Amino acid sequence: MLVLTRKAGEGIVIGDNIKLTIVEIKGGGIRIGIDAPQDMKIYRQEVYDRICAENKEATQWNLADLNSLLTASLAKEDR
Amino acid sequence: MNKIMTRFGEVEYDPRNTLQFPKGLIGFEGLREFIVMPNIKDGPLFWIQSIDDPQIAFVLTEPTNFFLDYRVAPDETERSFLGISEKDDCYVLSVVTVHAGGKVTLNLMAPILFAPASNRAMQVILEKTSYTTKHPLPEVA
Numbered sequence: 001m002l003v004l005t006r007k008a009g010e011g012i013v014i015g016d017n018i019k020l021t022i023v024e025i026k027g028g029g030i031r032i033g034i035d036a037p038q039d040m041k042i043y044r045q046e047v048y049d050r051i052c053a054e055n056k057e058a059t060q061w062n063l064a065d066l067n068s069l070l071t072a073s074l075a076k077e078d079r
Numbered sequence: 080m081n082k083i084m085t086r087f088g089e090v091e092y093d094p095r096n097t098l099q100f101p102k103g104l105i106g107f108e109g110l111r112e113f114i115v116m117p118n119i120k121d122g123p124l125f126w127i128q129s130i131d132d133p134q135i136a137f138v139l140t141e142p143t144n145f146f147l148d149y150r151v152a153p154d155e156t157e158r159s160f161l162g163i164s165e166k167d168d169c170y171v172l173s174v175v176t177v178h179a180g181g182k183v184t185l186n187l188m189a190p191i192l193f194a195p196a197s198n199r200a201m202q203v204i205l206e207k208t209s210y211t212t213k214h215p216l217p218e219v220a
Contacts, residue, residue, distance in 0.1 A: 051204055055186075057176050
């Protein structure tokens, strides 16, 4: 991993079309400005990680559970 | 017809009818092609089976079955990725997590956009939303 030291107001350019600027450093937080093309998705790491974890968890099911769920939802509609 | 052996048994499918995830799902970027499994019983849930990894299958549902005001529309980038225009239909699906004990939650934070016209789908992340990855089904009064 490339590690760089930056001060508030300084920036980093990645490739041809991504610019990061350190807007403010305050307490334990750093505000980062990101200039990137509209079609480039930018996510907070923890949000992305949460979706990965949820998708992994969502693969852990078995056919018996699904069958009983479908039976239960059908029973509700019948009422 | 092709056949694969899955953890649910042998599945036969028409390779022309598979669902394409050109970027995979989040955390499963290598899984590009899925079979949509027909409902075993009528109901809001169905599942998609990965062709690339026979161990992997996801339960999906249309979230508007449960959350009437849930709306997600593809932006221009997403439409172009799905290979559709503004006039084409785009369905929104949610990944269902079946927890031990039978509790069910929907991942409303990361819906799947599906374009029937191209058979392409993608999972997107809604960051500015109050919906979560584990949204419980609304209580039925």
